[in-house]
Amino acid sequence: MLELDLVLLPFLDNVYPSLEQADKERYWKLLECEDQDMFAWFMHRQDPEDPELQRIVQIVRDNTGKPKDS
Template sequence: MERNRLFWASRRGMLELDLVLQPFLDDIYPTLETADQERYHKLLECEDQDMFGWFLRRETPEDPDLKKIVQIIRDSRSRPG
């Protein structure tokens, strides 16, 4: 997926998700292996409410691919600045 489309797909209906996904897209996504980038594309097809629960650690996705990319995003948020 081209960068501009990824940017707009990463903009969600919830500010809380934008605050997670936009920095991830800018800082981490370019360093991911192709398989993990494809997992991110799959994540963007998910519902906002599901992602919100996953990033707040209230739930974990059942799908192994989604589980992996959610964990990568969670880990990137806990790294020091």
């Protein structure tokens, strides 16, 4: 889904490298989820039930649309 690429690819490039290992593992767990679920989470329509996913979804939300540090 293109919309997810627009959220997740910049996050992967700009934020992922600075995450703690546990959050990096949560990110890869997130990628195993259904596209429709992730889209709903990132659009603030729903929250994941899994606390591990809740954490990484919030990290992604908090960093979506932020410019890359120079």
